[in-house]
Each structure stands twice: as structure tokens, then as C-alpha cells.
Amino acid sequence: MGNIKWIFVLFSLLAAISLMGIAISISLQSILLALGSFIALIVVMGFGFKTKKRYREEGRL
Template sequence: MKNAKVVMAFFALAAVLAMCSIGIAVAFKSVIGIFGAIILVCAIMGYGFKTKRQFRDKGLL
């Protein structure tokens, strides 16, 4: 598997874990945790899409 695909798999796993953290924050009834987890999901997914675009532009994907 190419290095770029391993990096993208890492971003996908990190995004899934961040989405799970939303559920954990809901279980603990933490409003700050919920908003923090949502911001974390947006940041991870945004950086992942940015990285994917860079890989695509370089022809690595």
C-alpha cells in the first residue's frame, strides 16, 4: 500500500475516534466536551481533506 493511503487511513481512523468522543461526551453530559469533540471532528476532517488534495495534486493518490 502506498504511503499516501496509509496516511489517509490514519485520518479516517482519527475522525471515527473523534466522532465516538461525541457520544462519550453525551454520555457524561458534558456540554463543553460535546462542543470540543465537534470542533475536533471538523478540524481532523478538514485537515484530512486538505492533505488528500495535496496528495492528489502531487499524483500520489
């Protein structure tokens, strides 16, 4: 359990917050907030996958 990669915990929390932002924007009927949350989700997921690939190539996973 001491082998936690905290950067991936951060990425997953940010992705979850982005998903919550999408849900909140739907309830508020705000297209701009939904679009912003969706873009944030894509960016966070992209950085997460990019970081995971880099860690795997460096043998850190």
C-alpha cells in the same frame, strides 16, 4: 493492497475517535466535551480533505 496511504488511515481513525467522543460526551451530558470533540472532528476532517487535495494535485493518488 500494498498501495495503502497510511496518513488517510490515521485521519479516518482520528475522525472515528472524535465521533466516539461526541457520543460519550452526550452520555455524560457534558457540553464542553461535546464541543471539543466536535471541533476536533472538524479539524481532522479539514486536514484530511486538504491532504487528499494536495496528494491529488501532486499525482500521488
